[in-house]
Amino acid sequence: xxxxxxxxxxxxxxxxxxxxxxxxxxxxxxxxxxxxxxxxxxxxxxxxxxxxxxxxxxxxxxxxxxxxxxxxxxxxxxxxxxxxxxxxxxxxxxxxxxxxxxxxxxxxxxxxxxxxxxxxxxxxxxxxxxxxxxxxxxxxxxxxxxxxxxxxxxxxxxxxxxxxxxxxxxxxxxxxxxxxxxxxxxxxxxxxxxxxxxxxxxxxxxxxxxxxxxxxxxxxxxxxxxxxxxxxxxxxxxxxxxxxxxxxxxxxxxxxxxxxxxxxxxxxxxxxxxxxxxxxxxxxxxxxxxxxxxxxxxxxxxxxxxxxxxxxxxxxxxxxxxxxxxxxxxxxxxxxxxxxxxxxxxxxxxxxxxxxxxxxxxxxxxxx
Amino acid sequence: xxxxxxxxxxxxxxxxxxxxxxxxxxxxxxxxxxxxxxxxxxxxxxxxxxxxxxxxxxxxxxxxxxxxxxxxxxxxxxxxxxxxxxxxxxxxxxxxxxxxxxxxxxxxxxxxxxxxxxxxxxxxxxxxxxxxxxxxxxxxxxxxxxxxxxxxxxxxxxxxxxxxxxxxxxxxxxxxxxxxxxxxxxxxxxxxxxxxxxxxxxxxxxxxxxxxxxxxxxxxxxxxxxxxxxxxxxxxxxxxxxxxxxxxxxxxxxxxxxxxxxxxxxxxxxxxxxxxxxxxxxxxxxxxxxxxxxxxxxxxxxxxxxxxxxxxxxxxxxxxxxxxxxxxxxxxxxxxxxxxxxxxxxxxxxxxxxxxxxxxxxxxxxxxxxxxxxxxxxxxxxxxxxxxxxxxxxxxxxxxxxxxxxxxxxxxxxxxxxxxxxxxxxxxxx
Numbered sequence: 001x002x003x004x005x006x007x008x009x010x011x012x013x014x015x016x017x018x019x020x021x022x023x024x025x026x027x028x029x030x031x032x033x034x035x036x037x038x039x040x041x042x043x044x045x046x047x048x049x050x051x052x053x054x055x056x057x058x059x060x061x062x063x064x065x066x067x068x069x070x071x072x073x074x075x076x077x078x079x080x081x082x083x084x085x086x087x088x089x090x091x092x093x094x095x096x097x098x099x100x101x102x103x104x105x106x107x108x109x110x111x112x113x114x115x116x117x118x119x120x121x122x123x124x125x126x127x128x129x130x131x132x133x134x135x136x137x138x139x140x141x142x143x144x145x146x147x148x149x150x151x152x153x154x155x156x157x158x159x160x161x162x163x164x165x166x167x168x169x170x171x172x173x174x175x176x177x178x179x180x181x182x183x184x185x186x187x188x189x190x191x192x193x194x195x196x197x198x199x200x201x202x203x204x205x206x207x208x209x210x211x212x213x214x215x216x217x218x219x220x221x222x223x224x225x226x227x228x229x230x231x232x233x234x235x236x237x238x239x240x241x242x243x244x245x246x247x248x249x250x251x252x253x254x255x256x257x258x259x260x261x262x263x264x265x266x267x268x269x270x271x272x273x274x275x276x277x278x279x280x281x282x283x284x285x286x287x288x289x290x291x292x293x294x295x296x297x298x299x300x301x302x303x304x305x306x307x308x309x310x311x312x313x314x315x316x317x318x319x320x321x322x323x324x325x326x327x328x329x330x331x332x333x334x335x336x337x338x339x340x341x342x343x344x345x346x347x348x349x350x351x352x353x354x355x356x357x358x359x360x361x362x363x364x365x366x367x368x
Numbered sequence: 369x370x371x372x373x374x375x376x377x378x379x380x381x382x383x384x385x386x387x388x389x390x391x392x393x394x395x396x397x398x399x400x401x402x403x404x405x406x407x408x409x410x411x412x413x414x415x416x417x418x419x420x421x422x423x424x425x426x427x428x429x430x431x432x433x434x435x436x437x438x439x440x441x442x443x444x445x446x447x448x449x450x451x452x453x454x455x456x457x458x459x460x461x462x463x464x465x466x467x468x469x470x471x472x473x474x475x476x477x478x479x480x481x482x483x484x485x486x487x488x489x490x491x492x493x494x495x496x497x498x499x500x501x502x503x504x505x506x507x508x509x510x511x512x513x514x515x516x517x518x519x520x521x522x523x524x525x526x527x528x529x530x531x532x533x534x535x536x537x538x539x540x541x542x543x544x545x546x547x548x549x550x551x552x553x554x555x556x557x558x559x560x561x562x563x564x565x566x567x568x569x570x571x572x573x574x575x576x577x578x579x580x581x582x583x584x585x586x587x588x589x590x591x592x593x594x595x596x597x598x599x600x601x602x603x604x605x606x607x608x609x610x611x612x613x614x615x616x617x618x619x620x621x622x623x624x625x626x627x628x629x630x631x632x633x634x635x636x637x638x639x640x641x642x643x644x645x646x647x648x649x650x651x652x653x654x655x656x657x658x659x660x661x662x663x664x665x666x667x668x669x670x671x672x673x674x675x676x677x678x679x680x681x682x683x684x685x686x687x688x689x690x691x692x693x694x695x696x697x698x699x700x701x702x703x704x705x706x707x708x709x710x711x712x713x714x715x716x717x718x719x720x721x722x723x724x725x726x727x728x729x730x731x732x733x734x735x736x737x738x739x740x741x742x743x744x745x746x747x748x749x750x751x752x753x754x755x756x757x758x759x760x761x762x763x764x765x766x767x768x769x770x771x772x773x774x775x776x777x778x779x780x781x782x783x784x785x786x787x788x789x790x791x792x793x794x795x796x797x798x
Contacts (some may be wrong), residue, residue, distance in 0.1 A: 031571045056508065107654065116520050117542065122492055126499040127698065135425040142772055143582035144644040147488055148520060148542035153771020156641040157624045162651065166550060167640035169490075169520045171539040177539045181554065187555040189662065209498070209518060212510035231743060254537040256528045258445075262492050266534065322482055357525040359538045 016183050018365070020098030021237035022230035023332045024090045026061035026224055029071070035336035037318065039060050043224045045320045055207035061224030061320030072158075073146045079141040081152065082225075083201035087113060087151035088158050088229040094167060094195055095159055098231050101241045102193055102287055103160070110163030110191045111155055112182040113229075114324050115173035116200030117148030117167075120205045163191040170267075171355035172291050173254065174198045175328035176363045177230070180252040182232045192237060197229035200325035221294055224320030228328035229334075246335055247349070247365040252277040254361040257304050264300035267352060267360040270347045271308060274350075274362050285310040286347035287337060289330040292316040297354045304360075308350060327353045331363070338367045383560045383576025387782060389626040390469025390614030391722045392570075393520075396432040396708045399460070405726045407708065408734040409755045414709050415593045415605055420575040421496065426584060428591040432607035432710025433575055452491035452517050453574035455518035455526040457610035457715070462527035462568050465614040469567075470626055473531050479565040481536040482558045483524045485612070486547025487714035488769075490520035493576040516695060516736050523572055527612070532664030537564065541659060543710070546676070546767030547571050548718025553635035555615045555718050565620060569763035570718035572610035572701050579713065587681045594711070596677040596704035596736050597684050597750045599743040604678045613717035613725070618782075627693070628726035628782040633762070640772025647683060647768050652690035655774035659764070660694075663778035667695045670778075671760040672733050672751075674720045676768040677704025678711055686767065688746035698749035700764075702748040708735045719768030721777055724763045728781045733758050 023030070025036030032141040037044055039065075040301035045061045055059070068077050068085035073282045079100070091111065095102065102109045128138045144150050149167040156165045172175045183198035196219075202225040211220055237244050252351050253274040257266040275282055285308050290301050292314040305312075315329045318323075322329055334349045349365045392485030393400065396414025397407035415433035423429035434457075439448040442460035451459065462483070466476055494514050501509045524540045527533075537558070555567030583589050588603040595601040621628050636659030640648035641675045660667060676687055691699060705723050706712075712719055723734055734756050739752035765777040 033781075038372065054507070106641070107638070110637070115488065115542075121519065122495050123502075125582065126492075126496045126578045127503060129577060130500060130503050135423075136581055138581055140582070140585045143586065144579055146492070146582060147544050147770050148490060149544045149769070149771045149773060150644070152543075152646060153639070153773060156639045156772065157644065157791050160641050162639050162641045162654075164545075164637040164675055165541045165771065166637070168539065169542050170524070170538060171519065171521045174521075177537070180537070181539070184557045184563070185562065186638075188562060190658075208508065208510060209515045212512050212515040212651045213509070214516075256534050256536050256538055258529060258532060258534075355518070355521070357521050357531060358529055359521075359525065364429075 011105060014187055015235040015239050016186055016249045017230055017235045017245045018230045018231055018249065019243040019245055019336050020094055021229065021332060022090050022097065023228040024063055024086055025226035025329060026063060028064055030093065034332060038333055038336055039340060043318050045260060055204050056211040057207055057222060059222040060202055061222060063226055071293040081118045082114060082152040082203065083118045083199055084154045086201060086227045087199040088155050090229050091155040091159050091195060094231060096230050100242060106160045106162040108163050108192040109161050110153055110165055110194050111161050112166040112168065112178045112196040113152040113193055114178040115148065115151050116169045116324055117150060118145060118201055118203065119209060120203035121145035126363050139283055159251045170359055171357050172326050173353040173355045173359045173361040174324040175331060176252055176361040177354055179363060183249060188233065191233065194286035195229045196232050197227060198325045198328040199227035200225050200322050222320040224322035226322060226325050228265055228325065228332040230331060234293060244337065245368045247367050250364040252361060252363040255361060256358045260296050263354050264304040265359060266305035267301060267354060269359050270362050272366045274364050278364055280348060282308045284348050285336060285350050286344055287311055287349040289313045289324060289333050289351050291353045297356060301352060301354045306350065327351060334365060384562060385560045385618035386556050386615055386632045387618050388613050388615055388629045388632060389619045389621050390726045390782050391463040391629065391725060392464030392468060392612040393719060393722050394434060394437060394457045394460050395609040395719060396434050397708050400464060409732060410725055411735045411737040411753060411755060412708055413737060414607065421577040429570055430592060431605050433576055434788065443530060449513055449523060452494045452515060454491055454572045455522045456488060457574065458523045458572035459526045459530045460490050461610035461612035462531065463571060465568055465612040469614040476566055477533055478530060480534055481698040482555055482564045482567040483527050483536055483546050484539050484541055484554045484569045485524040486541040486543060486551040486718060487520055487523055487573055488544045488547060489576055489579055489713060490542060491518045491576050492525065493574040494518045496577045498629065506589060527568060543773050544769035544771055545713050545716050546769040546773050546775040547633065547714040547779045548716060549767035550719060552613055552718060552721050552777055556632045556635060559615055559617055567615045568612050568737050569612065569615060570612035571714040573608055573713035574654050575606055575608040575713050576691060590679060593738045594679040594707050596679040596707050596740045597619065597746050597748055598739055598741055598782040600681045601684065604679050605710040609712045609713040609715050611715050611717060611722045613721060630779040631726040631777040631782050633665060635659050635777045635779045636662050637756045638774045642772060645770055646771060647686045649686050649689045649693065651772060652768060652774050655776050656690065656694045659776035659778050664780060665762055670700045670760045670764045671703040672703060672763055673762065674765045675702050675704045676766045679706060684746045688699050688748055699748055701733055701753045702734045703734055705734050709751065714751055717765060720765050724779050728760050728763060730781060731757055731759060
C-alpha cells in the first residue's frame, strides 16, 4: 500500500537495483533486437523518405515502421503524438515483462520519464492558431500534447501508475538525471518501485530546429529516437517479488562546465568523485558506455575517461543523436552487454554524458 | 523539546532538516521579494490586456503579464538573446534568491548544489515565434539564435551558467502546472539526504500564444479577472514569471546566522492516472495525505492552504472536495494567489511556495482578490480581498497539473525564539 511507502523512510544508503528494462529504438521494439543490433554493430541510421519526413537531413535513426495505432490499438490513441506513443509502448513492454506484482500496488509505483515533450505538437498547435479561420479554432484534444509531461501522464493513464509521475529534462544527460531523480524518490520514501528512463521522438520540426541551430558548427549528425526504461527498486523488494537483480545502482554524479574546452575536466572530476564515493577504483571498471558525440564534446569525453579501465561501447554512431533518450540507450546497452557476457557479473559499468548546454554526468552500476 | 524538535521525530535518522533562506521572484505584481510581499499584503492585481502577442480575433484577452522586465539587469555572463524569456525570468529569480539569502555567488560556487527548475511551457514563447516565421516565410525560415535556445534544459542551465556553478546537478522539471512544487520537493530530498549543500529550486514560464489559445479553446480563460472560489468565477488568467527558492540545511543556515523564512517539512506526490486534464478528487486527497505523512504533521496542524485555486469551475470544486475529504468539516483558510498573479504555469507553485514562506515569516495570510460571493460548492474561507494577520505554524501549498500530476508541499515556521534552547540541547547531546 501507499501508506507503507510513505511511512517507511529508507536509509540514505539503501541498496537500489535495476530489476527490469525495456527499449524501443531504431533496432526495433524490444530488448532482443536491441541486443542483436549492438552485437552485430549494425548501423540503424538509414535514409529518410522525404515524402514522409520533409526534413533537412538525408538520414535518421527511426524506430522502423513505428505506428502508434498498430502498436497500441485504436482506443485512446486518436490524438496521441509520437513521443507519447513511444513512451506508452515502452512502459507497457517493461510492465508486461517484469511488472506483474507491481499492479497490486499502483499507488506506490510511479514513473520518472526524461523527455522534452514534442516540439512538433507544440508548433502544430500554434500553427493551427495562426492559420485557422479564427485564432482559437484549434483542436482541444491536441492541447495536452503541447505540455511536456504528456508522455509521462499518458503512460500513467494507460498503465495505471498512480505513484509519483515526474518529467525531467536535461539534454544528453536526461536519462541519468531521471535515474537520479527516481533514486532520491525511493530513498525519500515516496514510492516503492519506479520506472525511470527517457523518451525522444523524431519529428520534422525537431529536425528543422536542430539544423537551423547549427550547434557548435559541427557537421549535423543524424537524429535518432526511441525510449528505454528501467525498473528501479530496493534489492530486497526485487528479490521478494522474484525479480532477478540485473544491476545495483552505485550512484550518479553531475557537474557543469562553462566553456566546452573544460567539459573533459568537469567529467573527469565527476567520475573521480563518483568512484571514490562508491569506494571503487578506476581499474575496477569493466565496461564504459560514453555519450560518444562527434566533435569537441566527444573528444573531451574521451580524454576525461582516459584513466578509467574497461571496454568501450558506443551506441550513438549506430542509433543517431537520440537527445533526451541518448543516455537511456547507453544504459540499455550496459544491460544488453551483461546478458551477452556472463563474465561481467560483479563487475562495474560506467555510463557518461556530456550535454552541449553545460552538464556532464556519470552513473555507476555494479552488474549482477 | 521544542515544537520543531517534536516535528523532527518523524524524520528518519540521518536526514537533515531543510530551510528556505532566500527568495527570488519575478511576478506581475512585483519583482523582488519586498515588492512581492507588499503586493501580496495589499492584494494587488497583475491583470491587464495582453501585449505579448497579437490578440486580434479573441473576444477577450487579459493576462497577468510582466511589462517592466529587463533581462540585461540580471544577465552578466551570457548575451540576453542566448536565453528565451522563461529562462531569463529563471536567471533573474535565481540571482535574487542568492542575494536575498545573504550569500555571494562565490559562496554558492563553493558548495555542492542542485538547480531544479519546473516549467509547463519551457520556451514555447520562442516556438510560437518560430512557427510564426515559418507561416510567414516558409518552412526553413528559422532564426538560428532562437532555435538554439528552445529546449527546456536551458531554464536550469541558464542559472548555472550565469552563476558560474560547477559542482552542481542541473535539471529542468517540465511537470506542467505543479512543476514548481516538484522542483522544490526535489531540493528538499537532495539536501535532507546530504547529497547537496545548497539548492536553487522553483519554476519559470513566459506568456505564450499556444497556452492562452489552448485554455481559451477549452473555455477556461476568464473575460476580466480570476475569481477563485467565487460563485461567478469564469476561469483563469494566464500569467508569467519565476520563483526560485534558495534552500540549505538548518545546520548550515544556523552556522552562518542566515535569516530563515521557513522550514520545508516535507511533500507528497500522486498521479491521477485517469484523465489528461480533469482533476481527480481522490487522487488529490491521497497526495495531501501523503504530504502530511512525509512532513510528520496532522491535517489539524495546517493553518492555511495555498490552493492550486485556478478559478475554473471544475478545479475549485474538485480541489475543495479533496481538501474536505482529508480535513473533514474543519477546513483551514484556503486562498489562491492566482487571483493576483494569474496562473503562472510551471512557476505557479514555486511562487506560491515563496508566498507561503513569506506568510510564515511575517505572520499574514495573502488574500484571494476579486472575490464577491463564495460558491457554496467550494465553500471555504478564502480570505476575501484583504490580507489578514495571523500566527502561523504550518502551511500547505497545493499544486495540480495536466497529466494528473499532483504535488503538495508543507512548510513550517522556523521559530527563532526556540532556536537557542534547541541548539543548546543539541550541543549537550553531542
